Amino acid sequence: MHSLSIEHVSKSYTLDGAARPVLKDITLHVRRNEIVAIIGASGCGKSTLLRLIVGLDTDFHGSIIRGSKGAAPARVGMVFQDHRLFPWLTVEANVNLAFDSSDISPSTRSDKVRHYIDLVGLSEFAKAYPRQLSGGMAQRAAIARALAQEPDILLMDEPFGALDSILRMRLQDELLSIWEKHRLSIVIVTHDVEEALYLADRVMVMEPNPGRIRDVFEVALPRPRDRGGVLLSTLKKRCMELLI
Template identity: 70%
Template sequence: MNAFAIEHVSKSYILEGAERPVLKDINLQVGHNEIVAIVGASGCGKSTLLRLVVGLDADYRGTISWGNHDRTSASKVGMVFQDHRLYPWLTVQGNVDLAFDNTRLSAAERRDRTSHYLQLVGLADYAKAYPRQLSGGMAQRAAIARALAQEPEVLLMDEPFGALDSILRMRLQDELLSIWEKNKVSIIIVTHDVEEALYLADRVLVMEPNPGRIRDVVEVDLPRPRDRSDPAIAELKRRCLATLV
């Protein structure tokens, strides 16, 4: 059983009275505990596709199905954006605790779960800190903790490490893989970084624009943990870049 499936999904906007197609006939099945990366030039609809999956935009053609679950069950999907989007007036603990607002958990259960996910991302010592007191990488980890606290079956990530320096980016990539192994979630990550996609994912979808569509699907059949300097990754990168160009 797949975690979810996208079938013949197309999306258009009306611009100056004319229809402008953004996505065309997207088909994708994501398995349980699978990581899928999406790469492509700006404007090919990568972020738009995530908005459709998470339910922020319901105006599209085609179907998005969720295994045996109701499509409207938003609790099955977590979302991490490029900017952390933490509330500045709340502590790290308070931001993660927001994930439980629509649950029936007691105050003690909420504290325990918040503590668990902060521990998971290495921020237990910063529970009382405010976002302004965090580095960019720490704030992004807090955002990941908040998404995971929803206990989603699918985690969507839109350029989550794009604003970080290369060393911190690699560190958080490894932390993401550690979290993925512990939580057994399916992940879709949108990125401009082909190396990042190949390091993280089981499959890489290469999209092309005008309108956005899947040009190639690259299977990354390499064991983890992966070596960033592995010649096999370099060869797959050449294939992805050739398709993008």
């Protein structure tokens, strides 16, 4: 059963009166509980594709079905590259926003807020404002906000891009443990081939002008994966060849 079907999606932007194709004929089926990583050169349309998937932009050709045909639409959460927390709200209040369009009771709501803040290890900072957090903590708060929506599909646009490599590895492991507990589909855009291979079940490699799929391949390795393992190194080499 598919949780996300992207079929023959093409998209153009108009620049100086001329249409510039940005995405060309993208087809990808993301299975339930699958992690798909998207890699590709800057400008090849990765963020554009996520915006289309989440529904922020509806001006495209092709079809995107969130959820399975005939079933209720899937809930989609998004973590942007910059954390996009509201600076005038505490961590708690930022996460609370996830429930604004739902009709759950205030007490359930605050239980859930606490749960997701705990999950990303920020309980002691629930009352802190974004400016009082480090970059990694703010990013974790943004992840808590996205998870609080209890999405079936989590979209992440270079969520760890701004972080140092140690923190990045820690958050990757946290993400995998959240994924194991909550079972959701994840589409993660990254510049980091090693990150893609460490996290994903499948990697989609894109090429630019216009953005299209170069290759999609499985990373058929059990978790936890050995970051320095021979198989990952072989796959990394293959990815690099596709990207150059």
